[in-house]
Each structure stands twice: as structure tokens, then as C-alpha cells.
Amino acid sequence: MQDTGIIILAAGSSSRLGTAKQLLDYQQKPLVQHAVEQAMSSDPACVIVVVGADAEAVAGTLVDHDVKICYNDDWSTGMASSIRKGIEALLNDHPLLTRCIFSVCDQPFLEAHHFMQLHENQLESQKGIIASAYADTLGVPVLFSNFYFPLLQQLQGDQGAKKIIAAYPDDVVAVAFDKGSVDIDEPADLRYLIQEMVSVSEAKAIIKKHAHFVRTGIKTLSESLGYTVAEQIISKYDIPGFRQSSMDGYALKFEDHNNRLEIVGEMRAGKQSDVTLLSGQAMRVFTGAPIPTAADTVVMQERVYREGDWITVADEQLTLGMHVREKGSEAEKGTLALAQGTVLTPAALGFLAGIGCEKLLIFEPPKVAIIVTGDELKELGQPLFFGQVYDSNSIQLRAALQKAGIETVQVFHATDDPAALEKILGQALLASDLVLLVGGVSVGDYDFVVQSALAQSVRPHFHKVKQKPGKPLFFGTKDETVVFGLPGNPSSALTCFYLYVLPAIDRMMQRPDSVCYSKAVTTVDYPKNSGLTHFIKAHSMEGKVLPLHAQESYRLQSYAQANCLLVIPEESTGIVAGEEVQVIVLP
Structure with a gap:
């Protein structure tokens, strides 16, 4: 494709989405970077990225990529200005190119072979326009031969490439790109960016990258x-603001320590007037007291012979400056x-x-909101009826947050109604730095957490983790606010708090990790299938660790007795008695 340049249009303001789509994460990189890397992998003559809104931030994601950044100051006038800027840059740098491909930055399913298909079809058909076909329309990415370059430079306002495609139907070949209809324009489209399943280490890295709120x-x-x-x-x-004695004893001049010395007074802590010591004199001093002017050494009171108002030093180890705290020491x-x-x-x-x-x-610690979801939950003190359970999650999570130094915690209860949950989440996002949605994070008919988060323009980063318990775990951000969707099962929720929420809080508060890792020897066999990291409620003592009973994700009884989590890695098929294992010491 050395006769073809690729122009990626990335100048829009994403007004319908409410946040810069170019910077959204997809497969652990910004969406614009994904588009650029796919374009570069098709081996074109050049890649040009046209930026406008959020230009510095967008260009900053591409500093390590061999692309040309084209700044469009007129981006707000419509797409046509970016097309013109891109063509102008292409012709200035590569005037002999015979083709160009226009693409956008918000098609997550765009891959290098799509660009290559356009190029191959142009060579075979010799048509001047090769467009992608999806959802009963023709669109980007689209290839134009140089015949159309002048027409592209004449586009105005919101006119895009579709105007030229429609004007020359006999010179168009359609290439199927079924997932090309997926682009990121509205909050509901964010679901396409969610990584459905990540490893434990990947989840931690993603959270570390995005939990950067600091106040x-x-x-x-x-x-x-x-x-x-x-x-x-x-x-x-x-500090101290004066020379100070570190012992109860006698202040003297070191040059006099072999002489019989007259005691001429005392200096005690808190004395506010200074005195000057003369040769042949000593002064009684106490710990913390000022040292008289001209004195340079203190001898301990146990190391002198005193006769009335006279002392003789009996300390062969005495050295100059001994027992004196210097000013500013x-x-x-x-x-x-x-x-x-x-x-x-x-x-x-x-x-x-x-x-x-x-x-x-x-x-400062983040302000936290806990949103507990579920029609089956009842508050403590109310009678339980058939199908109901007491809400334990808000109690344990609030306690864990309090222990973590969080001062401001709001607790909301939401029914299994998406509209109600969305409204409460909207309020929490405005007032909080960290939102914990509890329950409704899986894929059941009444699990609305992810849907409500996307409706509130929360940027999703992942939805599931390869772990047990707590596989359904959502993580997203909106501006500086961090959002976790924790499982509703109490044991799973608490494990996810320790593994992911608490480290995020530590990062926000710029302090060392609250969760400590250690090693111990397991006392029993514990088999498992490979594929998920297991976190086993356990008790550790004197270098040995015992997995506890009741490991089910809804059971807290064993958690109440646990002081650690025993970690069995994703690839492992289990542990055997006597094996050294990793444990997470619970705070």
C-alpha cells in the first residue's frame, strides 16, 4: 500500500457522548491509538491524524507513533474542514500518491485487513471509490483515487465523503464490513468498549492507571x-533553638575536666535567661535544659565526686561535646x-x-457513595418476609471504608428498576469521588448496573475478572470519579473491596498499600480447575495457613474468622499440603 495514504479524522468534540471519544480506552489503549495502529499495520505510505477538539490530549497519545499530526483550528465548522486539512497535508508531503483512505477513530472493530481489502479491491476493479458497506449504507473507511482529491477539497460544513460516494455510484465498489456500523457516538455505545474478561493482574493495572483522583x-x-x-x-x-543537655549532670568546659570545679548555679528545662560559664566553673543542668554560654560538654551526675559546691570529674570516657544537643540538631x-x-x-x-x-x-480521602441494589434487601430492624434478606453489604463496606480512613460515606438503596438506579447513580456521581454499586452487576434479567452506568456516561474499562469469587466486577470512570460495580454476594463484595477498591483508595490518598502479601505453608490439599485465580478465605498463624469452611460467595461466617486470603493462581490446578503459597493479609 505504498501508493496510498491513510487519513484518520479525529477532530470532533464528541458532543453527544459528553467526553472525548478519541481518548476512551479500548483494549487498554486510547481508541484513537487503536485506529492508528490498525492503519499503520496495513503498511501505507503515510498515516495522517487530523485533530481539533482536545488536540493536545489526542496528539499526546500518539507521540510514540510514526504519524503526522494535522491540527484543524476550524474543526467546529464541520467534518468537511478536517477532510480538506487532511488532503492538504497529504498532498504537501506526498504529492505523487494516487490513493487515500479516510477513516475515523471511533470504530472499535476496525482492523488492518479492512484497509488492505479496500486497496486490493481498487486494484482489481480499477474503480475510483471503494467504500465499506454496513447497515444498508456505505461509509468509512473509504478509499478515493486521486481523481477525487479536488472534489474532497471542495466539501463544506458537515458534508462528508458520503456526498461524493452518492454522486458517483457507477464508480463505487462496496466491501462488506458488518461491524462498521458500530461506532461510539452516544453513552449506550460505550458497551462496545468493555473488556468482558480480564486477568487479576490486568484488572489491577487498569485500576491503577485510572484511579488518579487526588484532592x-x-x-x-x-x-x-x-x-x-x-x-x-x-x-x-x-530545633532545639539553643544548645541543650541530653543528661542530668554538670555543664563544663572540656579543657577544665581534669580540674576541681566550682558549682555556680543550675540550669533547668524552661529557664529563659542565659548565663556564661567561666574557667574553673561547672553548672548543674538537667535533661532538656539550656547549656550555659562557653560550656561545651556535660558530664553525667553519676560520673562525678561532689563535695559541697565542688565537683571532680570521674569519667575517663568523657569527650568534647559529650551529652550536648547542638542548636538545630x-x-x-x-x-x-x-x-x-x-x-x-x-x-x-x-x-x-x-x-x-x-x-x-x-x-484528602475520597468522598464515597455506596449504592446497594436489590428488591430483596431489607434494612436492619425491619421484619423479614419470604424471599427477603438483610442488607449486610452496606454495613461491612461502610465499616471497611471507615477502617481505611474514609470520612464521608453516603449509602443509597435502589430497587431493581433501571430508571431509579440511573437517577440515584447520577446524584452519587455529582457528589462523590468513588462510587460503589453493589449487586446487579452480572447478566441476569434484573442486573442493571452496567446499563445504568453507561447511561450516565461512565467510561467502562472492564466488566469481568478471571477470579473466584467475584468474577462479575465492573470498573469504570466518569471524569475524575471512579466507579466499581461489586457483586451482590457479601463474600464476593468484600473480597473485591480488598483486592481492588482499597488499593484504589490508597492510590487516591497517596499512601502505601493497605493490603500486604506474604508466604505461608498450606496445611491441606485444595484442588481447583485452571482458568480462574481463587481467593480462599483462610487463617494463617506461625507460617502455616488453613483454608476455612464455607467458601461459597454468599457466606460470611468463615470470613468473620479469616485473617487472610489464600491465593491460588489462574493457571494452577490446586495446591497440596506442605506447599508454600501466597497469602493476602487482611487489614
Whole structure:
């Protein structure tokens, strides 16, 4: 295809979708990147990408690709301006090309062989237009011979290639592209981008990539335990602000330590006036007290002989400067006291109090909404009737969030009605940074979570994970808000929280992982089929781990006794007693 250039139109604003379609994820890459890579794989003379709305972001996804970026400042006037810009760039760089193919960036099922089919059909038929056929129409990708280049440059407004196709029906060959009708124009179309099944590692990588919400706020020291510092802390003072004794003893000049010394007073902690020590003198000092001017050493009180107001040093190990804390030895004025990203432990708070820091800029926790779905759920305190169960998910998830340091949690209950769920989700998305939809995430007749999420323009990233429990797991984003669709079975929901939601929260709060991995030796055999990673409720102690009873996804009794999850990898067919295995230590 070295006689053919490919022009990808990617300048639109995606107004009906509400978000830049070019940047939507498909197969773990931006949709525009998918289109470009398929075009490049067909081995054309060149690939030109016309950008307009969100130009910098779109072009930024292609920096590692050998394509020409063509900026269309007039993109808002309609598609014709992008077609003209693309042809102009093509002829400037490759004036001898005899064909060009126009394509768009939002056809997820577009592949390299579609471009190659257009080219092959043109060579065979010698027709000037080779168009893709789908849904009773002809459209992109479409190949034009150079005869049509001037006509393409004359298009105006919203006129696209279809105008020329319709005007020259005798010079058109149709090539079947059945899935070409699938493009991403409206929120409902987002379902075509969902990865139906990903591995555990893929799911974690996708979440890590997209859970990047960060918000900062001011808190007092007493409110800051467990948070992460969002700025460098610079000491405003020398701490200590004076030379200080680290022992109860006597301050003296080291050059006098072999002489009999007169005690001329005492310095205690909190003393606000300074004195000067003369040769032949010593001063009684206490831990934390200032050192008199001219004194340079402190001898411990146990290492002297005292007779009235005189002492003799009896410390052969005494050295110059011993037991003296120099000014600024804890923190020097104007220097870094605590780095950004430090987790605030009790010791860190004590240190900051010691240097006079009253308030801190920290990474704030996300605001979370829990939406529990299901007509069968009843709140605690209400009587149960046939077919009903108590809602345990909101209780356990709220408790897990509280333990994770989340301060703001709203709980909503939605019936199995898509309109009602969509309305509640819309409210939650506006008020929250993280939304947990619980139940209704599978493929049953009354599972509406994915449908409602797409209707609210949530960008889907995956819908199922190769794991047990918790295979039906939805993950998506809307702007900066992260959305999880957790399974309704309580054990599955809690496992997915620990595996995926909690790491996302840790990332949002810029802190180390709350979930720890370790090794232990299993005490029993545990067979399984390959294909899914298993997370087994278990109890670990003294380097050994025992899988517990009641592993079914709806049962919490064994979870209440578990302190870890035993991990059996996707490819494994089970473990045997005495085998070393990976365990996830529950927080």
C-alpha cells in the first residue's frame, strides 16, 4: 500500500457522548491509538491524524507513533474542514500518491485487513471509490483515487465523503464490513468498549492507571494521623533553638575536666535567661535544659565526686561535646523537615509538633457513595418476609471504608428498576469521588448496573475478572470519579473491596498499600480447575495457613474468622499440603 495514504479524522468534540471519544480506552489503549495502529499495520505510505477538539490530549497519545499530526483550528465548522486539512497535508508531503483512505477513530472493530481489502479491491476493479458497506449504507473507511482529491477539497460544513460516494455510484465498489456500523457516538455505545474478561493482574493495572483522583486539604496535627503529607514541610525554626543537655549532670568546659570545679548555679528545662560559664566553673543542668554560654560538654551526675559546691570529674570516657544537643540538631531552620509523601504516624506528628507545625496540607480521602441494589434487601430492624434478606453489604463496606480512613460515606438503596438506579447513580456521581454499586452487576434479567452506568456516561474499562469469587466486577470512570460495580454476594463484595477498591483508595490518598502479601505453608490439599485465580478465605498463624469452611460467595461466617486470603493462581490446578503459597493479609 505504498501508493496510498491513510487519513484518520479525529477532530470532533464528541458532543453527544459528553467526553472525548478519541481518548476512551479500548483494549487498554486510547481508541484513537487503536485506529492508528490498525492503519499503520496495513503498511501505507503515510498515516495522517487530523485533530481539533482536545488536540493536545489526542496528539499526546500518539507521540510514540510514526504519524503526522494535522491540527484543524476550524474543526467546529464541520467534518468537511478536517477532510480538506487532511488532503492538504497529504498532498504537501506526498504529492505523487494516487490513493487515500479516510477513516475515523471511533470504530472499535476496525482492523488492518479492512484497509488492505479496500486497496486490493481498487486494484482489481480499477474503480475510483471503494467504500465499506454496513447497515444498508456505505461509509468509512473509504478509499478515493486521486481523481477525487479536488472534489474532497471542495466539501463544506458537515458534508462528508458520503456526498461524493452518492454522486458517483457507477464508480463505487462496496466491501462488506458488518461491524462498521458500530461506532461510539452516544453513552449506550460505550458497551462496545468493555473488556468482558480480564486477568487479576490486568484488572489491577487498569485500576491503577485510572484511579488518579487526588484532592488536598488542610488539617490540624490532631486530625492528621494516617494521612499523607501533600507538600514539603520546611522547618521555621532551629530545633532545639539553643544548645541543650541530653543528661542530668554538670555543664563544663572540656579543657577544665581534669580540674576541681566550682558549682555556680543550675540550669533547668524552661529557664529563659542565659548565663556564661567561666574557667574553673561547672553548672548543674538537667535533661532538656539550656547549656550555659562557653560550656561545651556535660558530664553525667553519676560520673562525678561532689563535695559541697565542688565537683571532680570521674569519667575517663568523657569527650568534647559529650551529652550536648547542638542548636538545630533536630531540625535546622529553612531546611526540609518532612518530605512530601510521608505517611503521618504518631512519631511524625510528634516531630512536627516539636518543630512548631500546627497545620498540614494532606491528601484528602475520597468522598464515597455506596449504592446497594436489590428488591430483596431489607434494612436492619425491619421484619423479614419470604424471599427477603438483610442488607449486610452496606454495613461491612461502610465499616471497611471507615477502617481505611474514609470520612464521608453516603449509602443509597435502589430497587431493581433501571430508571431509579440511573437517577440515584447520577446524584452519587455529582457528589462523590468513588462510587460503589453493589449487586446487579452480572447478566441476569434484573442486573442493571452496567446499563445504568453507561447511561450516565461512565467510561467502562472492564466488566469481568478471571477470579473466584467475584468474577462479575465492573470498573469504570466518569471524569475524575471512579466507579466499581461489586457483586451482590457479601463474600464476593468484600473480597473485591480488598483486592481492588482499597488499593484504589490508597492510590487516591497517596499512601502505601493497605493490603500486604506474604508466604505461608498450606496445611491441606485444595484442588481447583485452571482458568480462574481463587481467593480462599483462610487463617494463617506461625507460617502455616488453613483454608476455612464455607467458601461459597454468599457466606460470611468463615470470613468473620479469616485473617487472610489464600491465593491460588489462574493457571494452577490446586495446591497440596506442605506447599508454600501466597497469602493476602487482611487489614
